[in-house]
Amino acid sequence: MTMQSATREPIFKEPGGIREPQRAALTNKADVSFNTVEQIDQDSDLWFQIRGYGYNPLVDASLPIIGLVMRIRKLNKNPNVDELYTTVRNQIATIGEEIAQHKYDNATQLAYRYCLCSFVDEAVMGTPWGAQSIWAERSLLSIYHDETWGGEKFFTIMSRMLMDQEKYRDVLEFMYVCLCMGFKGRYGVQINSGDELQAIITKLHKALRQMRGETPETLTAAHSNVASRNFRVGKQWAWWAPWAAAAVVLVLAFVIYSLVLNTTTNEVIRSLDTVLQQR
Known part of the structure; x- marks a missing residue:
């Protein structure tokens, strides 16, 4: 059974907001409000430099937002909430345009954006300044999505998509990332719900692991990049080193020569004394 089954009602409503035009990536850190807060100035480019290396386009596209959420949780105050709000809203619109180019179906795109919005909203509302912004x-x-809280539906979406894991694998992996990055949803308002949430994360991980295959025991073969011959690290001698070595050799030669000469001289003197005494 899939999400398109006629026996189920759709879990999404049509988007109620106005789509923002696509914007270029930010290059001036003054345009990002959280970069003006002490100890938050990390990157002048909100899009970071780690994009483009993921095997999941949905997770890859969300990396800027994930990094943003990590920073938001550290802010005890933010005097530029309106600017941050506009920035994030534009980023989500831009991400939506990017994901549409990957030919995902409508259900996948809606589920992804729903979870992404819920992820950011929960992080902001968990700060001291979020509720007054x-x-x-x-x-x-x-x-x-014309809804005010996604803590319940996030897990409803997950349950339905687990019925067709292969089709919705990329969305499920993004949900797994959200949960690992601290999203709690309805379990954040329940008492002693940590074990239940952890059980959901474990179940989702097992499902994703089966689709991706077993984790290799080692990342690379131990001897695959080992050189077949010994190499020595080149050393740079100081300019005075040869002269010092030559001086040491000369001193040693002089000392040895002096000792040999002294010994020979003593033997000659003793021989002369012996001859003179015999006369």
């Missing part, structure tokens, strides 16, 4: 009035989820 524009986020409390117009969350990302309310803009794009």
Whole structure:
């Protein structure tokens, strides 16, 4: 059974917000409000430099937002919430345009954006300044999906997509990343729900591991890059080293010569004394 089954009602409504035009990646750190907060200035480019190396396009596209969420959780105050809100909203619109180019079906794109918005909204609302900001009035989820809280539906989406794991593998992997990065949803407001949430993460990991295959015991063969012959690291001698070595050799030669000459001289003197005494 899949999400398109006629016996189930759709789990998504049509997007209720206005799509923002695609914007170029930020290059000036002054344009990103959280970079003005002490100890948060890490990258002048919100898109980071680690994009493009992932095997999952959905996870790869979300890396800037994931990095942003990690920073947001460290902010005890943010005087530029409106700028941050606009930045994130534009980024999600841009990510949506990028994902559309990968030919994902509508259900996949909606589920991905729903989870992405829920992930960011929860991080912001968990800060001391989030509840008094524009986020409390117009969350990302309310803009794009006309809902105010995604903590419940996030896990509903996951359960339904697990019924067709191969088709929705990329979305499920993104959900797994969100959970590993601290998203709790409904379990964040329940008491003693840590074990239950961990069980869900473990179940999802097993499902994804089966689709991706077993983890290799080693990343590379132990001797695959070992050179077949011995190489020595080149050493740079100081300019005075040869002269010092030559001086040491000369001193040793002089000392040895002096000792030999002294010994020979003593023997000659003793021989002369013996001859003179015999006369």
